[in-house]
Each structure stands twice: as structure tokens, then as C-alpha cells.
Amino acid sequence: MARRRSLFWRVFAVNAGLLGAIALLLLFSPVEIDAPIKPVQALMVVGGLVITVIANALLLRRVVAPLERLAERMETVDLLRPGQRLPISRSDEIGRVLASFNRMLDRLERERQQSGRRVLAAQEAERVGIARDLHDEVGQLLTGALLQLNSIAESGPGDGEELDEAREAVRRALDEVRRISSELRPEMLEHLGLASALTELSTTFARVSGVEVERQFDRSLPKLAPDTELAVYRIAQESLTNVARHAQAKRVTLALERGHDSVVLRVVDDGRGFDGAPEEHGGLRSMRERALLVEGALAIKDGRQGGVEVRLEVPAAPAAQPVAVD
Amino acid sequence: MRGTIVCGVTDSDEGRGALAVAAELSQRLGLRLVLAHVADGIPPLAVNGEGSESVTTRADSEGAARLVARLAAEHDVAGSAEQRSAVGDAAALLGQIAAEEAADLIVVGSRARGRLRRGLESRLAHQLETTTRIPVLIAPPRTRGAGKAASQPPHRR
Numbered sequence A: 001m002a003r004r005r006s007l008f009w010r011v012f013a014v015n016a017g018l019l020g021a022i023a024l025l026l027l028f029s030p031v032e033i034d035a036p037i038k039p040v041q042a043l044m045v046v047g048g049l050v051i052t053v054i055a056n057a058l059l060l061r062r063v064v065a066p067l068e069r070l071a072e073r074m075e076t077v078d079l080l081r082p083g084q085r086l087p088i089s090r091s092d093e094i095g096r097v098l099a100s101f102n103r104m105l106d107r108l109e110r111e112r113q114q115s116g117r118r119v120l121a122a123q124e125a126e127r128v129g130i131a132r133d134l135h136d137e138v139g140q141l142l143t144g145a146l147l148q149l150n151s152i153a154e155s156g157p158g159d160g161e162e163l164d165e166a167r168e169a170v171r172r173a174l175d176e177v178r179r180i181s182s183e184l185r186p187e188m189l190e191h192l193g194l195a196s197a198l199t200e201l202s203t204t205f206a207r208v209s210g211v212e213v214e215r216q217f218d219r220s221l222p223k224l225a226p227d228t229e230l231a232v233y234r235i236a237q238e239s240l241t242n243v244a245r246h247a248q249a250k251r252v253t254l255a256l257e258r259g260h261d262s263v264v265l266r267v268v269d270d271g272r273g274f275d276g277a278p279e280e281h282g283g284l285r286s287m288r289e290r291a292l293l294v295e296g297a298l299a300i301k302d303g304r305q306g307g308v309e310v311r312l313e314v315p316a317a318p319a320a321q322p323v324a325v326d
Numbered sequence B: 001m002r003g004t005i006v007c008g009v010t011d012s013d014e015g016r017g018a019l020a021v022a023a024e025l026s027q028r029l030g031l032r033l034v035l036a037h038v039a040d041g042i043p044p045l046a047v048n049g050e051g052s053e054s055v056t057t058r059a060d061s062e063g064a065a066r067l068v069a070r071l072a073a074e075h076d077v078a079g080s081a082e083q084r085s086a087v088g089d090a091a092a093l094l095g096q097i098a099a100e101e102a103a104d105l106i107v108v109g110s111r112a113r114g115r116l117r118r119g120l121e122s123r124l125a126h127q128l129e130t131t132t133r134i135p136v137l138i139a140p141p142r143t144r145g146a147g148k149a150a151s152q153p154p155h156r157r
Helices: A007-028 A039-076 A093-155 A160-184 A187-192 A194-209 A226-247 A283-293 B013-029 B055-074 B090-100 B123-131 B142-151
Strands: A212-217 A251-258 A262-269 A297-302 A308-315 B004-008 B032-039 B082-087 B105-108 B111-113 B117-121 B136-138
Touching: A007 A039, A039 A093, A093 A160, A093 A283, A160 A194, A187 A194, A187 A226, A194 A212, A194 A226, A194 A251, A226 A251, A226 A262, A226 A283, A226 A308, A283 A297, A283 A308, A297 B082, A297 B090, B004 B013, B004 B090, B013 B032, B013 B055, B013 B105, B032 B055, B032 B090, B055 B082, B082 B090, B090 B105, B090 B123, B105 B123, B123 B136
Parallel strands: A212 A251, B004 B032, B004 B105, B032 B082, B105 B136
Antiparallel strands: A251 A262, A262 A308, A297 A308, B111 B117
16 A cells, blocks of 8 residues: 655655755855855855755646646646546545546546437437438428429429429429438438448538539448447538538548448548647537547548548447347 | 557657557567557647638648657658657547547556666656556657667667
8 A cells, every 4th residue: 555645744855855965065065154255165064055955946847747737637638538647646636636526527528429329319319300200201291382383384384494493493402302301311321221321411412512422332331329320420521511511521421331340431631631739619519419429530630641541440239139938 | 341440649759759669569569559659748728610710720730740740750650550649638629639540558658767766657657647548558668769770770989
């Protein structure tokens, strides 16, 4: 068991040791102080004082260095990058403060994860509700309006040009409703899996943004839990949105690779990259939140050939245990 | 490619030794290699994008990126290894980069302290113990010379 020494005794020991060393030096050294003091003697006294002060500062700095690290960590700690803890190598008051800080981070990260999970679940539920309303209500109304317009066009004479324009406008609105509904609730993900959903997402992205998309999907990927698949899809969606908004890219690579008991998503663009350190807010924070909730590892970094690379690695779903048959 | 090694590199014999070991491991085992250098400096205060990067931090950051690129080129892994750099607390940020890259192993350099203390010494590795749960490999001192020799042209006399 580590011997416990309080901070007070550490500081006291440092100062007492220094004063003791000075006393021994004075007792056993041949130095004499005359009155009035000679310049050489004054120089020796001042020199001794400077050395003592420097030694004191160095020793005390060593004592309080963990507090400086604690202050720095408190200012920079990020709950979306969990696992950052401070090393504890002592058992005095400072050691106990560091241990308390680490325990507080444990608790905060746990609570953050729970609240984040609840928020994202509520967000997804709301998206599904809005998508359903759009598809079932607005979509049906627009389809009805389109059928009516078709019927009018076929049954009677009228201004054909205006009617065609109205039909075209309704068709466009219907397409837009379907697109928004699909983005809000990726049905393809539920029915055909991640690769198909990402293929559809990237095809729509290329059409809307004009950015060329290269897909590199491994043929054999391990199975993912539904929550994890949704996280991968949403992060890919957010990454592509960022490419369209900020990157000024001409080409983006969307890759889905087999990892070590994991699946790796990579979104790499050839755009202008970050201007300095990336400022993480809004979309990027949301990506980190999603990755954290499915125990994924997310790196947002400079691409090898310029641009930005988003790399997400998520764990594969545990393989089903074989069932013993009697 | 399955599995990832993150190697903490520095402009020193120890850092080059770590890079040599990590590069060899990566090649032999077919693992992805990420080189990371954390420059000593003042990190941006805000963590949620509210702060702005100072000129000094920007310079430190660019210097760190250049150093990683130079070391990667010295060890002929510029084409295969990914590169990361950051400014601030070395242990915390190296642990963070390793977590972001889903690393299976972190490799750092060692420092032998005197003839009487032959054990491997790495303050960074000690600090990493508490900032990450990823295993840390301390590159042994004997590789330091090899790493340097491999990376530098022979001296002319």
C-alpha cells in the first residue's frame, strides 16, 4: 500500500530540505561574512539565494505539476471522445482530486451516453413520423391532384400548355416529397441492407450535387446490428452533405470495407480540406455522438491527397451462438 | 486490411526506433499503420468549435504535420502509412487519435536510463496506460540505432 503523505508535508519537506542544505553549507564551508560585507561575499550570498530559489521552484513545480495537467484536461476534455483519464501516481490530496476527477468523467460519460441514446431514438422516431406523414398524407394528396389533372387534360378542351406546366409542377413536388421521405426514413436500409441503402444515397447525392461518386463496397461484409447500420448510414449521409456544402469537391469516394470483426466506412473527397484544425460543431458533433452510441471509432482528418477523409469503424454484430440440439 | 497500429513518432532516436518497429510490424502482419505526432504546445481551449486557432497553434500544427510527413518519407512508408498530427498533451492526444483510428496497438519509443537501470523507460507509455485501454508497445532501445541507420544515408568521411 502506498504511503500517504499530504500536500502540506510534501511542500514542508521540500522547504525544510532546502533550508537544511543551506544550514549544512554554512556550518561546514569555510565561508566567512565580514561586517561590512565584501563584494565577493555579497556575490556568494546572492548567488546562494538565487540557487535556493531556483531549486525551490523546480521542486515545488514537480509537486504541483499534476494540478496543471488537471486544469488543462478540465479545459479540453470532450465527452464525445471518452476514455481520457489522468494518471494517478500519488496518494495525497492531489492524487485524491485526480481520482475524483476521473470518477466524475466516468459518470458524465455514462450519463451523456444514456441521454444521447434517448435523444437520437426520439429524433429517429420523429423522422419516421414526419416521413410517414409526408408519404401518406402529402404524397397521396399530390398523387390525387396529378390524377385529377390528367383526367382534366384527357376529358375536355383547355389550355394544354398551362395544364402541362401544372402537371409537371405536381410531379416535381411528388418526387421531392418522396426524396425527403426517403432521407428521413431510409426504407432501403430496413429492406435491402446497408450497401443498397448507401448505393441509393450516393446515387441521389451525385444527381443532386453534381459531385462524382466512386463506390467501393466489399462484397462480403459482417452483419451489423440495426442501430449500428443506421449510425453508419446517417454518418455517411452527413459526410456527403458536408462534401456538397463545404468541400468544393469534384469527386468523392464512398467505401465500405471489412475490418477486424468490424465494418469500416470511408468517405474521402478531393475538395479544399480543412482550413486549420476542423471546428467540430453541429453535424460533426452529431456524427461523433452517433459513433459513440454504437461503440464506433470516428476519425475526421485530412485526406492523403488533400480533401477530407471521414473514417468510421463499427463493431460487427456478435455471431449467433450455435444452439445445442438434444 | 485488418487491424491498425498507431505509432507515436518524434524527431528523436526513440521516435524513429518506434517508427521502425511499427513499420516492420505493419508490413509483416498486414496491419494498417497510422503515424501520429503530437507537438508540444497550447491546444485550442474550446472543444466544441467555439474557440479559434491561434497563430502559434496553427504554426505548431503545421510543423507537426510536416514532421510526420518527413519521418514517413525517411522510412519509406509515406505511401502506405496514414498521417495524423495534433498539438497539446501528448498522452491524451495520442490516446485520442488511437481511439479515433480504432487502433489495436500503440507503439511508442523508449528511453534507457543509465547503465544501472536497464529497464525500458517511457513516461509517455506510463501516461498512456491511464488515457487509453489500447495495448502499448514500447520499442526496445536496440532498435534505435537500426531505425536511424535505416533512415539516414551513411556518413562520408
